[in-house]
Amino acid sequence: MKINLLDKNKRKIVYDILNIFYDHSNIEFVEEGDIDILDDEIGFKGRSYHYQDNYQLKSTLYNILVKETGYESPWGMLTGSKPSKLLQKYRADELKEKYFLSDDKLSLLIDVKNEQDKLSFDKNSFNLYINIPFCPTRCSYCSYPTLVGPHHDRASYIETLCQEIDMVDLPKYLSSIYIGGGTPSYLSHKDLERLLDKVNQRFSSFEYIFEAGREDTLDEEKLKLLKDYGVTGISLNPQSFNERVVKSVGRSYDFDHFLRMYEKALDLGFVINMDFIVGLVGEDAKSFDQNFEILEKLGPDNITFHALASKVGSKYRENNKMGSVKDALIISEAIKHFTEKNSYKPYYLYRQKNIISNLENVGYQKNNTAQHYNIAINEELENIIGLGMNANSKLMNGSKYRNPRNLRDYFANIDRIVEEKNLIKRNYKNTRKI
Template structure:
């Protein structure tokens, strides 16, 4: 579809709506107004010879949305809403107002309302700090991944751990934290000794309400590591299969040994740890019928938390390089099935966010059973607490809105270590004033 813009500042607004209905390669912004099917000017939109006047960006979005919905026969369940954190709208608008302004479906409106209700039950203090520690190592790179991870066993993980310990010791945080999250990458790719060393450094300095360790791949776990995590104060781990469909996983450049996965899951629960699991909706090659097999297994396991992520194609990923778009039609059916599965099995939504280029204009939703919501997820997604990031590429974000990101590569992380540590400590000092 060819689109002409009189004002380039309207490009993102237009693209966000067009991207709900069209793949990226179908959207073509051109300079020749006469060849365009849609002409967007400062106060009107001309579509196939008809003029539609608007006075706000939201009105412009509605005009484009209504045209494309009629043209394609598809109505997005989130309507014109494309922002990453829909729950923020509830600070100033009622659910009914949101429905009318943004054309939300009753299903998504109910999901938004229930998520907000469950978040409101958590006792989270805006003045508290949380800690994120990045472990940037992975056995392989998955095709959907765009993070600056270091792949393979040849990297010097020991030196990295030593720097992390220095950063833990040097950061001027108060003893009591709300949450700690060790993510990556694949933190469980470290050795037993390296994990023990990090946990000991944390426990020597901090106390906390919640401690999550990301152990996304079963091929990096065994009973000994699980015992170390439990002894080190970890309260929950993330086992993230993304799907149990082995053929799909192989095409993503990762694999799964289901017998080992199930054994690890049982050992984790026997140790009394809470379990989070992540799944991706819309992966290439996984139809709605294929995805339904995940529900069969999940019904037997019933992990404490499950997050269903709608696929988002990101720059830097193999998916993006190969021009993959995911299973657009199937993703809508899968999303319906997610709602049915969670409702029947005692899960309730507790955090929700959306991403750029998310498939079928869907969402990422974290579900909990038995009031086991993960505090860190709510804090980071709703921006209701300050988070200090340690390690390569780790992002610190203050409740004031100020941010600081550590270098995206090991060389600069090591070389500029003291300077970056001082910068984070200055941010912490500002918050305490």
């Protein structure tokens, strides 16, 4: 779709609506386009459509493209990453009318809110995120600045990370601790124990989650280490149980080993989450059913279904690869039926730019096992302090801090990093209203 846009400041607004209907590679901003967007008028196929503000620009353009393509997005023209926040501003019927939401997505938003309302959050509480930026291989859909392969100096990273843990200004007791990445379970047993021991020296929390995403980086000894050091939950993420699809994105696949790790984690008493991706190339709606069949037998506490987002820096984006939009919509419906049938309730939801079929990422839980950290960070309900390369910190007063995105700068500037981070923490403490 070619767009002639007079006001370049409206580019993002227009792009977000176009992206609901067209792949990013098929959207062009040109001098002479299929659609002309002027200061107060949209021209399309010989007709003029007037608008007065940005909302009317979005809604008018959305309705033009619905008629042109025959596709109505289940999220309507809603493109924001945190749609649940809109329920704080609008009644459900107002939200549906304003953004053209489907009944299913509106119901999903309400269900998420109802689950979150059962839990308590304190805007003055702190949560800790620790980033481990190493992976054995890079997945084709991944755009994160991870360090791939065994040749990186992971021991030196853990040494510097432990230094940051020692120096950061945080209370002893935290709402939650989350060790993510990357693939934290890719650490050696020695480095893993050193990290876990340092965390325990400094902090405690009622929730302690460790991202053990890839079964090929796990063994029983690592799982036992996690349990011994107080980890309460792990995320074990197959992304798909389709061997061909998993290998095609650059991950190893050993289902028997996965089952052994899952059974050991169950025996140790972890709350277990599993991640799946809707929209991987080669996995259609029919083959995705295999995931439901296996999940029904395993019955993990939490399941997170991610709709694939095309991200700059990923091999998928470079090669313009993404699964079928039509199949993604069918799978989304199947997820609804599967989770309802198996008593899973949605408890957090967020969306991303360039997400397939304009869908969403949803975490489901059963037996009251919702993860506090996931809600706190996605709904921005509590303070988050991030440690490690590329880790983000965000406080409830709006202050933000991002650690360096590469190892060299992280190693070289650790004292300054901690000083600046502690400064925003002190400023928050001095200005907050209790």
